[in-house]
Amino acid sequence: MGKHALRYSVLLYLAALLVAPVVMVGYRTFEHGFSPVWDALSSHDAVSALKLSLLITVIAVPINIVFGVTTGWLLARRRMPLPWLVDALINLPFAMSPVVVGLAVFVLYSRTGWIGTYLFSHGIPVLFTWKAMTIATIFVSLPFVVREVVPVLEELGTEQEQAAAVLGASQLQAFFRVTLPAIRWAVVYGTILTVARSLGEYGAVNIVSSNVVGQTLTLPLYVNNRVNQLDPQAAYSAGLLLAVLSLLILVGMTTFSSRRRQPEAAE
Amino acid sequence: MSITVRDVSKSFGDFHALVDVSVDIEAGHLTAVLGPSGGGKSTLLRIIAGLETADRGHVEIDGVDVTNVPARQRGIGFVFQHYAAFTHMTVWENVAFGLKIQKAPKDRIKTRVAELLSLVHLDGFASRYPAELSGGQRQRMALARALAVEPGLLLLDEPFGALDVKVRQELRDWLRRLHDEVHTTTIFVTHDQEEAMEIADRIIVVNHGRIEQAGRPEELYDRPANDFVMGFLGPVTRLGGQLVRPHDIQVSTKATAGAQHATLERVVSLGFETRIVAAPADGAEPVTVQLTRNQVHELDLGVGSDVYLTALARAS
Numbered sequence: 001m002g003k004h005a006l007r008y009s010v011l012l013y014l015a016a017l018l019v020a021p022v023v024m025v026g027y028r029t030f031e032h033g034f035s036p037v038w039d040a041l042s043s044h045d046a047v048s049a050l051k052l053s054l055l056i057t058v059i060a061v062p063i064n065i066v067f068g069v070t071t072g073w074l075l076a077r078r079r080m081p082l083p084w085l086v087d088a089l090i091n092l093p094f095a096m097s098p099v100v101v102g103l104a105v106f107v108l109y110s111r112t113g114w115i116g117t118y119l120f121s122h123g124i125p126v127l128f129t130w131k132a133m134t135i136a137t138i139f140v141s142l143p144f145v146v147r148e149v150v151p152v153l154e155e156l157g158t159e160q161e162q163a164a165a166v167l168g169a170s171q172l173q174a175f176f177r178v179t180l181p182a183i184r185w186a187v188v189y190g191t192i193l194t195v196a197r198s199l200g201e202y203g204a205v206n207i208v209s210s211n212v213v214g215q216t217l218t219l220p221l222y223v224n225n226r227v228n229q230l231d232p233q234a235a236y237s238a239g240l241l242l243a244v245l246s247l248l249i250l251v252g253m254t255t256f257s258s259r260r261r262q263p264e265a266a267e
Numbered sequence: 268m269s270i271t272v273r274d275v276s277k278s279f280g281d282f283h284a285l286v287d288v289s290v291d292i293e294a295g296h297l298t299a300v301l302g303p304s305g306g307g308k309s310t311l312l313r314i315i316a317g318l319e320t321a322d323r324g325h326v327e328i329d330g331v332d333v334t335n336v337p338a339r340q341r342g343i344g345f346v347f348q349h350y351a352a353f354t355h356m357t358v359w360e361n362v363a364f365g366l367k368i369q370k371a372p373k374d375r376i377k378t379r380v381a382e383l384l385s386l387v388h389l390d391g392f393a394s395r396y397p398a399e400l401s402g403g404q405r406q407r408m409a410l411a412r413a414l415a416v417e418p419g420l421l422l423l424d425e426p427f428g429a430l431d432v433k434v435r436q437e438l439r440d441w442l443r444r445l446h447d448e449v450h451t452t453t454i455f456v457t458h459d460q461e462e463a464m465e466i467a468d469r470i471i472v473v474n475h476g477r478i479e480q481a482g483r484p485e486e487l488y489d490r491p492a493n494d495f496v497m498g499f500l501g502p503v504t505r506l507g508g509q510l511v512r513p514h515d516i517q518v519s520t521k522a523t524a525g526a527q528h529a530t531l532e533r534v535v536s537l538g539f540e541t542r543i544v545a546a547p548a549d550g551a552e553p554v555t556v557q558l559t560r561n562q563v564h565e566l567d568l569g570v571g572s573d574v575y576l577t578a579l580a581r582a583s
Binding site for chain 1: 339345
């Protein structure tokens with residue numbers, strides 16, 4: 001009996017805390033049928049927010065994949081100078097509140113900031129545009145690929161790379177033909193996490209955005225804006241769209257989570 | 268390809284893997300680098316391959332100094348103890364890898380890979396993945412992969428170390444036959460003296476980062492340079508303070524000049540061979556002697572018998 005009580009109370013807790021709110025959003029969204037949802041999502045402002053979210057993600061994710069795989073390889077193969085420092089720095093976005101990240105980007109790119117001074121004098125506005133929002137997003141989603149790739153590379157070892165080398169492969173050839181295919185599931189998993197974080201980021205982008213509806217609002221910022229403007233139908237609809245995207249990401253994560261830890265089962 | 272290693276030293280932190288090692292390896296031979304684990308034999312092989320850089324000294328292949336030539340330009344084949352199979356590639360793709368890197372024409376790759384797969388008896392396994400092969404099959408695939416680029420030198424690092432006894436014996440015989448057919452200069456590392464004695468033309472004994480002795484197997488067995496080589500290459504026992512082979516001791520039941528008086532403690536019958544253990548009268552450690560069953564019968568030996576032991580002069 002005690003065992004069952006424990007199981008069901010945990011289920012109940014999860015249902016109350018996680019499932020109920022999401023179901024509630026779904027219910028509220030479709031309370032008045034499909035057409036208000038469609039109208040809300042096809043409005044100029046909502047489409048603009050979705051487009052901006054996708055634009056930022058499409059830029060941030062590839063940059064973090066290339067950086068993450070390269071850094072991960074250098075760390076795992078002990079070729080990184082000051083590895084302990086780099087390792088700690090990569091965890092910084094995990095440890096730091098996104099608001100502080102946003103603030104840091106704000107300070108750096110403002111008219112009096114180190115980079116901002118230069119950019120403003122050359123007439124290149126970055127702060128309060130999608131560019132600063134992208135920089136903030138890259139910052140907060142930076143650790144995911146590195147963290148997924150390093151343990152798999154360590155598990156993989158260097159023998160396959162050495163075998164490729166004696167067969168005449170250059171270091172680049174060995175990497176692209178042998179190493180990368182062997183760690184591909186870890187890269188895919190890290191990418192999914194990066195996409196999720198990039199689409200959902202709120203705190204960091206909020207600070208460096210000019211928050212102009214229809215121009216510099218991402219989907220999460222747009223949801224917040226609609227809540228403040230007492231426009232519940234638009235808020236619920238955009239919120240549900242974000243939830244559906246997360247659900248797709250969740251499906252992807254479940255599919256790849258069992259494969260990612262092995263560098264392709266060898267035994 | 269002939270290889271010359273001159274005054275090579277290599278340390279890993281405080282550990283001296285190789286200390287001023289010099290050795291010549293003749294072209295066309297099957298050479299074994301034999302020694303206990305941690306003795307530096309794998310390091311020597313990896314330095315010849317270019318997978319490890321020597322701290323000091325140099326390596327020549329066919330008289331050309333290759334000390335600073337990267338592994339991929341040395342024209343060698345290397346077989347790893349744990350196969351180092353490319354896990355995401357099929358057997359066919361594994362074997363074809365080196366040829367693809369060389370950008371060999373497609374039809375040549377096809378014929379060459381087919382040739383090699385039949386050489387290593389993996390004809391029907393081309394589209395399998397390494398995970399679907401047994402250990403022995405994986406190592407044969409690794410051999411085919413190494414041979415695909417027609418290396419002038421084949422290096423094998425404990426190639427059969429991870430396999431069970433039966434498969435090991437098979438692959439051992441097979442490697443010897445392969446070498447007799449292809450004549451590629453081959454060096455393999457092993458800690459198994461039987462394996463080295465059985466298939467190698469030359470043996471290099473490495474211990475504590477130094478070369479103890481190099482030569483033909485029977486030379487090393489009959490005229491070991493020191494007690495370590497003697498002990499490592501075959502069974503030994505101590506008689507009158509001297510290290511001798513158990514089959515190089517004469518047993519008599521009558522006292523003779525210079526013979527060691529001993530009492531028989533144990534008689535172990537191993538089929539054709541019988542091993543006896545005798546305790547010397549002077550209290551030294553027990554001596555093991557290897558006899559045939561007939562000798563034991565003729566001498567009428569049993570536990571408690573008085574025997575007189577003499578070391579036979581070493582055959583030379």
